Amino acid sequence: MSDLADDKTRKDLLNRLRRAEGQLRGIQRMIEEGQPCLDIASQMAAVRKALDSTYVRMTVCFMEQELSARLPANAAKGAALGEVLGDVQTLLGKIR
């Protein structure tokens, strides 16, 4: 399976992961400070959600890249691929 060629997407993914990393550090601080379990749980759920949407974002970008590469330019444009993939991203975001 190939890598992600689009630089903008890669930057977007990196930013999301960097944010998640910061959130994880925040959770460690919360535990060290002895904050309530419920607050820690909320933050952990937030990181999980952030990772899941990063995963979906990567998958959809991969789809776009691979389909575009395989379809003739006109077909990809005519099929309004971007629109379909936007919907796919929304759908995948609901299930995970």
Next chain:
Amino acid sequence: MSDLADDKTRKDLLNRLRRAEGQLRGIQRMIEEGQPCLDIASQMAAVRKALDSTYVRMTVCFMEQELSARLPANAAKGAALGEVLGDVQTLLGKIR
């Protein structure tokens, strides 16, 4: 909702989160190096799993702490609370 009083558990949670943080940094490196999406996806799934089991661990420790505090010492011991909660942890680990 109260915090986690048990120091050993807190250290365990902190270690797990620190490891997950390291995994997230590894994923960022993979993206920067242009590694295949499938490999990145596997690593992201691993972090998700690690976070989920950390969440379950925290929840079960919380249960143990709160139940022990509310039950008379004999009752908690007689009910073999630790055993039940070990099973609860296994069950929660399967569903998430």
